[in-house]
């Protein structure tokens with residue numbers, strides 16, 4: 001990893017830790033929503049070292065692949081391996097999967113689990129793909145319209161471009177946060193973000209659903 005990305009991860013971890021500390025001063029529990037993918041790994045590792053009342057922190061995901069929790073491409077596994085370590089292992093992790101065979105079957109039980117958390121979240125950290133998707137709000141998914149408009153907390157999603165079915169927090173649920181952060185790296189994503197900022201068709205580039213104020217953008221080359 002280049003130095004800029006390492007510094008970015010450190011700075012993001014400091015900022016998120018500070019936000020959690022601030023919120024825990026006035027509420028019993030704080031909720032952190034993180035994204036999966038490859039970008040957050042150094043951030044997770046940096047955040048895990050922070051001195052926080054981890055036993056008062058709930059952590060969930062913006063989205064998940066409907067795979068076994070031990071699968072290589074499971075976001076839960078990513079969080080377990082890189083964030084829930086050392087003192088941070090005292091945090092309460094709330095997964096987005098169930099024992100059901102499909103996300104459509106599991107959505108109801110996951111929805112209830114997510115609704116029972118302490119909203120609004122302290123921080124929602126989003127990632128972005130090269131197609132402008134964020135969480136599992138994919139431009140080519142039939143469920144995009146539902147995920148952008150529903151009052152439900154989660155939506156089962158299929159995308160022709162993705163090998164596994166997914167489950168995602170809805171845009172409405174992701175909006176329920178004190179702070180929103182977009183964490184991304186590289187030139188390709190900078191260009192996509194530039195396009196997103198220059199237009200307003202959310203279905204073309206779903207990240208646009210979160211470009212309303214305020215969104216803190218953490219980017220490094």
Ligand SMILES: O=C(O)[C@H](O)[C@@H](O)[C@H](O)[C@H](O)COP(=O)(O)O
Nearest residue numbers: 036037038039127128129134135
């Ligand atoms: O993959 C996931 O779990 C998330 O659904 C996705 O929204 C992710 O944040 C972006 O695709 C960026 O992924 P990278 O960090 O791997 O580029």
